[in-house]
Amino acid sequence: MPAFNRDATVHGAFARRTFAAPFAIAIAEAGATHSYDALERRSNRLARYLEARGIRRGERVALLTQRSADTVVAMLAILKVGAAFVPLDPAYPPARLAGMLHDAAPALVIGRAALAPDIAEAAVDRFVEQASALAAADAFPAEALPERAEAGDPAYVMYTSGSTGRPKGVVVPHRAIVRLVSEQNYARFAPDEVILHLAPLAFDASTFEIWGALLNGARLAVVPGAQPSLDDIVGAVAAHGVTTAWFTAGLFHLLVDQRLEGLRPLRQILTGGDVVSPTHVRRARQALPGCRFVNGYGPTENTTFSTCHPIETDEDRPLPIGRPIAHSTAHVLDEELRPVAAGETGQLCVGGEGLAIGYLNAPELTAGKFRFVPSVGERLYLTGDVARCRPDGVYEFLGRMDQQVKIDGKRIEIEEIETALRNEPDVADVAVVACGDTAAGNKRLLAFMKPAPQASHEGLVRTMGERLRRVLPAYMVPSGFHVVDALPLTANGKIDRAQLAALTVTAPPVAASLAPVAAPGTGIEATVARIWGEVLGLSHVPRDVSFFELGGTSLRLMSLHARLGGLGWSPLTLVELFDHPTVASLAARLEAGSASDARLDVEAAARAGSRQAALRRLRDTRLGRAS
Incomplete structure (x- = not known):
């Protein structure tokens, strides 16, 4: 060195x-x-x-x-x-x-x-x-x-x-x-x-x-x-x-x-x-x-x-x-x-x-x-x-003085997300909190929004994720949005983020609660939903809500990709998961791939059978037994 x-x-x-070892x-x-x-x-x-x-x-x-x-x-x-x-x-x-x-x-x-x-x-x-x-x-x-x-x-x-x-x-x-x-x-x-x-x-x-x-x-x-x-x-x-x-x-x-x-x-x-x-x-x-x-x-x-x-x-x-x-x-x-x-x-x-x-x-x-x-x-x-x-000169990290968090190793200033939300005309006030356990891989961001008087509550929840993705990187977009009449305050008048974080322990992802209630079907769709639930930490996964709206991150997507790859289905690239972000669309892609693989297997078997028949005819001809 x-x-x-x-x-x-x-x-x-x-x-x-380069001078020391050019080649x-x-x-x-x-x-x-x-x-x-x-x-x-x-x-x-x-x-x-x-x-x-x-x-x-x-x-x-x-x-x-x-x-x-x-x-x-x-x-x-x-x-x-x-x-x-x-x-x-x-x-x-x-x-x-x-x-x-x-x-x-x-x-x-x-x-x-x-x-x-x-x-x-x-x-x-x-x-x-x-x-x-x-x-x-x-x-x-x-x-x-x-x-x-x-x-x-x-x-x-x-x-x-x-x-x-x-x-x-x-x-x-x-x-x-x-x-x-x-x-x-x-x-x-x-x-x-x-x-x-x-x-x-x-x-x-x-x-x-x-x-x-x-x-x-x-x-x-x-x-x-x-x-x-x-x-x-x-x-x-x-x-x-x-x-x-x-x-x-x-x-x-x-x-x-x-x-x-x-x-x-x-x-x-x-x-x-x-x-x-x-x-x-x-x-x-x-x-x-x-x-x-x-x-x-x-x-x-x-x-x-x-x-x-x-x-x-x-x-x-x-x-x-x-x-x-x-x-x-x-x-x-x-x-x-x-x-x-x-x-x-x-x-x-x-x-x-x-x-x-x-x-x-x-x-x-x-x-x-x-x-x-x-x-x-x-x-x-x-x-x-x-x-x-410590007395031995080793430093220990104990947390943050402000609202900065890390998710999947990326530094996120909560204030930047809140500023982007306040720039939306339908949002009167907002607080974003990080909840979950980092070591367990389930830390996520949730936004609590006080709507403007004219705003549709359901419309806010349904569209806000997509709106934010136009101005923020995907890793900074909250995985859930809650509408509240007012944000709780501490005794000194600041937003009580601890109280909001406590609400998230029992509250389901808002995107899921407002989504169509269709449950996953059977077969591949049910299997995909089960794996999604394991990766996202959810007991119920709707079939037509985006992986990212349910709390998915790029790291969780990598985990999902690895688990799917071990089930023997037609191979998927990680990028294809971005193209099929719901249980329904991903299951359809996997079913189409499986059908294609089965067809190719049949065709290959047929070709193999034809080759075997041809070899038998050639062998029989050489032995003088041609029909």
């Missing part, structure tokens, strides 16, 4: 790895491999193309694409001209993507128009197809440009959920990325590691995956597809001989429950993003005795990881988040930002070389969350997390 050089740029560190494999994807030298030369050409397009130091270039070697080439090229890349998730609603583009004001958007046609059309004056840009870059020299950036310059802007009602862009410098994967103590980085690339580009786990591999001479193994299934994940682990992987807590739990054998090649598993179940860790440690497990903690504002805890013993209590990783600091402070004694609770504040520059176009928000703290003598990010430091 190279020593940490706080003056290094990301692309400079990559160039040094080592840097990226493996879909049967193809790419050497370090090939990535260096292609990114040099693309960087020259970008300069010819007028891209200069300090500007931003948006990436509207997916995991691939071509995307990594684009990232390197953008950094080499001194610009910063802005990864955007094509799965986001067009309105949300448009807002991010407006805020980031990129000089250029590199992407695939097919992934987000509305955005490509809206940004037509500065949109270039990824394949076209790479093809045009072939005409440029492959020699490296002179250094255009410094270690403290922005390397990327990554958007997170915002308490102000709109996403906020976290500006991360080169130094913070290099610090994450250089001379580190929380994981092993070496040329013989193969690191899984599974995270979406707009999720900061991708920073660990991409640069953990490429700044250490290791290999990056790309999981194909925008919506990989559990089988896709373990298939990539097996095909590429993956040794290191990062999984959100929810995905880790799901893999342990349903695909534990597929994790056997791994030597390191890092997990986090939410509370990790000790039970699942214990099962994984027993099944994978040669694997090292790490519980990681860290906000995007401190570049993926701030503290990490190597899990070396079986524990029944909640797992701690560990100690600060190398080149990082952590402090538990009181309301006056003074250190508390060991064992006392306070706000966890983190710092060191991984600290972000701040929020894009939000100086007041930056000043409030990134503070120089005289009591400890350094600039810190105030996480809003409640924690304590």
Whole structure:
């Protein structure tokens, strides 16, 4: 592992790895491999193309694409001209993507128009197809440009959920990325590691995956597809001989429950993003005795990881988040930002070389969350997390000071959802609560709405999910909507969220209660409904209500896909489940597939019978017994 050089740029560190082993494999994807030298030369050409397009130091270039070697080439090229890349998730609603583009004001958007046609059309004056840009870059020299950036310059802007009602862009410098994967103590980085690339580009786990591999001479193994299934994940682990992987807590739990054998090649598993179940860790440690497990903690504002805890013993209590990783600091402070004694609770504040520059176009928000703290003598990010430091120096996470939650490893500001709901003319007031158990995989969001006088109560419930999906990512849309005459208040006049959360214990999903009451039929439909109920934690599942309206998330969809795959029906891709979101439509698809399979079996048997008859006739002819 190279020593940490706080003056290094990301692309400079990559160039040094290329010089040390130019023909080592840097990226493996879909049967193809790419050497370090090939990535260096292609990114040099693309960087020259970008300069010819007028891209200069300090500007931003948006990436509207997916995991691939071509995307990594684009990232390197953008950094080499001194610009910063802005990864955007094509799965986001067009309105949300448009807002991010407006805020980031990129000089250029590199992407695939097919992934987000509305955005490509809206940004037509500065949109270039990824394949076209790479093809045009072939005409440029492959020699490296002179250094255009410094270690403290922005390397990327990554958007997170915002308490102000709109996403906020976290500006991360080169130094913070290099610090994450250089001379580190929380994981092993070496040329013989193969690191899984599974995270979406707009999720900061991708920073660990991409640069953990490429700044250490290791290999990056790309999981194909925008919506990989559990089988896709373990298939990539097996095909590429993956040794290191990062999984959100929810995905880790799901893999342990349903695909534990597929994790056997791994030597390191890092997990986090939410509370990790000790039970699942214990099962994984027993099944994978040669694997090292790490519980990681860290906000995007401190570049993926701030503290990490190597899990070396079986524990029944909640797992701690560990100690600060190398080149990082952590402090538990009181309301006056003074250190508390060991064992006392306070706000966890983190710092060191991984600290972000701040929020894009939000100086007041930056000043409030990134503070120089005289009591400890350094600039810190105030996480809003409640924690304590044990006498042995290990930190424990205890919860949040505000309404931020994590679901399936994704950070969600409740205020952003509530703002979107209040923007609806039929909603007078609203409160959103998170309920359920994270470790059990059933945490969900529910919205309680006070309707405007003219609003139809049933119409609100029936249509609100679809309305929100136009402005919010799917993971931020509540799975149930309740109409109330008034929101309960505490003694000091604030919304009593605890009382609302208690109501959800016995209340069924509202979408289900207002949906047509037709129950699932028999046969395949009944089996599908039973499996849905197990995945969603529901005793009754209507046949024509969307999986997502009943509380489904992308992670629960992966669980559903894995369970269906074990029943011997015609294989389904994960994407097909999005196309058949109700019990009725999915059962019809499975029945059609089964009928098609049966027909093919009959035809194959007939063909086989014809071949056997022909062989018998040929044999009889040779023996002189032809009729």
